[in-house]
Amino acid sequence: MSGLRQIDGLERADLPAQPLHLAVGMFDGVHLGHQSVIEAAIHSARRSGGLAGVLTFAPHPSVLLRPANPTPLLLPPAAKRAVLARLGVDVLIEQNFNAAYAALAAEDFVPHLQRHLPHLAALYVGENWRFGRGRTGDVALLVAAATRAGLSVTSAPRLNHNGAPISSSRIRELLVAGDIAGVNALLGYTYFSEGVVQPGRQLGRTLGFPTLNLAWQPGLPPRHGVYAVEVTTGPGKALQGVANYGLRPTVGQDTSPLLEVHLLEESTLGYGASLTVHWLHFLRPESKFGSLEALQRQIETDRQTALDYFARRSAG
Numbered sequence: 001m002s003g004l005r006q007i008d009g010l011e012r013a014d015l016p017a018q019p020l021h022l023a024v025g026m027f028d029g030v031h032l033g034h035q036s037v038i039e040a041a042i043h044s045a046r047r048s049g050g051l052a053g054v055l056t057f058a059p060h061p062s063v064l065l066r067p068a069n070p071t072p073l074l075l076p077p078a079a080k081r082a083v084l085a086r087l088g089v090d091v092l093i094e095q096n097f098n099a100a101y102a103a104l105a106a107e108d109f110v111p112h113l114q115r116h117l118p119h120l121a122a123l124y125v126g127e128n129w130r131f132g133r134g135r136t137g138d139v140a141l142l143v144a145a146a147t148r149a150g151l152s153v154t155s156a157p158r159l160n161h162n163g164a165p166i167s168s169s170r171i172r173e174l175l176v177a178g179d180i181a182g183v184n185a186l187l188g189y190t191y192f193s194e195g196v197v198q199p200g201r202q203l204g205r206t207l208g209f210p211t212l213n214l215a216w217q218p219g220l221p222p223r224h225g226v227y228a229v230e231v232t233t234g235p236g237k238a239l240q241g242v243a244n245y246g247l248r249p250t251v252g253q254d255t256s257p258l259l260e261v262h263l264l265e266e267s268t269l270g271y272g273a274s275l276t277v278h279w280l281h282f283l284r285p286e287s288k289f290g291s292l293e294a295l296q297r298q299i300e301t302d303r304q305t306a307l308d309y310f311a312r313r314s315a316g
């Protein structure tokens with residue numbers, strides 16, 4: 001099987017008769033800790049001529065269990081699929097996390113999986129994974145139930161970074177704080193946004209810095225500010241840029257934040273182009289300037305700071 005096959009719920013899983021090595025979890029962000037769990041499944045699947053699968057849940061359980069304060073996601077579903085496909089996952093099962101699913105007792109989880117996935121061979125989780133109604137199931141219970149069912153369980157040790165566990169929650173805090181370097185270190189890849197270029201107010205080009213405005217509504221908005229970024233439109237070369245993400249208070253305060261990129265090199269990109277913006281480095285917070293001229297001078301400085309960043313980066 002090549003490419004990622006996406007399946008909408010366990011009920012619809014009709015997989016080929018190959019041993020299925022299945023990583024299970026929410027995996028929001030698919031960070032380095034998640035990758036260690038998923039890569040264990042991929043590795044065993046490749047060794048045994050099996051399939052590497054991921055079972056994940058949508059929406060996030062908090063939408064059902066804590067509706068007043070649901071967890072905002074690091075990655076929208078399409079971006080999560082792209083990261084999993086790049087890792088080499090064969091099958092992604094996206095299970096609707098509804099009331100019936102939340103009511104499944106921990107003891108019933110393995111039989112439930114086996115009913116829908118007759119070729120299930122092994123399960124992969126992190127050592128701290130909890131599951132089942134009231135989160136009463138832990139890895140010990142999973143191992144006991146899996147052993148009875150003839151399945152193996154591999155539990156990955158919790159990965160740390162700078163002495164603290166890597167987790168989606170920790171990455172969310174870094175993103176909100178604008179620490180994009182920290183975010184990228186824990187993700188193990190560069191945080192990115194995907195969207196289509198929209199018309200702007202055409203003010204940027206008269207100010208001498210045209211921008212590509214992206215339609216992008218993240219689950220969790222990063223800190224408003226100016227960032228060094230790279231832009232890609234497919235497998236081709238990345239273009240360097242400087243981006244502003246925010247409400248643009250100097251020119252009349254938007255109602256929802258906008259991501260706009262001023263490219264530091266020539267390109268023919270325009271309206272309608274599908275872009276991926278890779279966030280590399282935080283330069284400064286967004287601020288309100290007293291005049292357009294003051295904003296213009298600051299953007300010139302931002303351009304130079306971004307160019308210096310890229311020069312330092314390519315110098316090693």
Ligand SMILES: Cc1cc2nc3c(=O)[nH]c(=O)nc-3n(C[C@H](O)[C@H](O)[C@H](O)COP(=O)(O)O)c2cc1C
Pocket residue numbers: 200201202203204205209211213226242243244247248249250251260261262285286287288289295299302303
């Ligand atoms: C590198 C960069 C930094 C920016 N910083 C700010 C800022 O601090 N405050 C602000 O109000 N707008 C900021 N902007 C947004 C400009 O106000 C915006 O690009 C300009 O109004 C053009 O808008 P348009 O694309 O709709 O024509 C920044 C834009 C860029 C490219």
Ligand SMILES: Nc1ncnc2c1ncn2[C@@H]1O[C@H](COP(=O)(O)OP(=O)(O)OP(=O)(O)O)[C@@H](O)[C@H]1O
Pocket residue numbers: 024025026027028032033034036037124125126127128129130156157158159160165166167168169170
């Ligand atoms: N740092 C880590 N190292 C290894 N495995 C991990 C790590 N973090 C999470 N996992 C495992 O990945 C799977 C998915 O976990 P989950 O999505 O709850 O991750 P999380 O990063 O801890 O999220 P949150 O911070 O929102 O609780 C689970 O099996 C979990 O044990």
